[in-house]
Amino acid sequence: MKEQIAESQVPALKADERERMLTLARGIADLLQEKKARDVIVMDLERVNPYFCFFVIATATSPVHLKSLTRDTSKRFGEYLPRKHHVSPDDVASGWVILDFIDVVVHLFVPEQRAYYNLERLWGDAGVVLDARQPPPSTRAESPDADPPAAPTSR
Template sequence: MNILTQKVNMSLSPSPASPDSPTEEEALLLAQSCKKVILEKKGISPIILDLRKISSFVDFFVICTATSEPHLKALTFGLEQKIREELNLHPLHIEGSPKSHWVIIDYGPVLVHVFMEEERAFYELEKLWGDAPVL
């Protein structure tokens, strides 16, 4: 277990001061871990949008592109599995499927969007949330 894993594991555990919500730093560490896994799984153009100052429902979007339906399935499965193994976190919800060409993995303060190329270009989340800094 590396330092990042220890820090995220400890920090995302409920604490007496904030029983349900991780700190912004903890959410950032989770978003960075998701991006790292996406890169390991050959996801295309992963980015992290920092929504902390412009959204009341989420701190970060992690957005990436898959090259095919099997790749999208492998990315989402691999991401969920690796985050569970390394950080002991389970998604609150998963929406979409490889057939829909867009899957959202909800980790609370972090939403991971895995798109096929055409859907990513159509929905343009980076443009929609254009005020958000890209990390």
């Protein structure tokens, strides 16, 4: 398990800068949800990593969707990118695309790569700001809030 970084080691962002980065992270998460990305999560890494503040992690349904999410995010929030981002076919083929907004890092995966790298577990000491992950279908069916199964129809 990662050790917490002492507060004196973490260069604290000014409150207004932190709020601006949080707004950016949430805006990116909202766009990704709008574009049908799955299991979108925003993690606050400020206390466990001195290099960046937030991760936005999302899953694309296919390589084509991965490329589309990358393009749409870069287009909508490109003014915050330190340089123009180009996604090569190799980036998409790898199943993992990273967009680096300096204090906000966006990780877009296809399902297999997200499960393999499991950043949520790797950075488990970080706080979660937004969690739009869906429980597996079997868990949803057992949930007390789940709709009851449909009654069988008689013929």
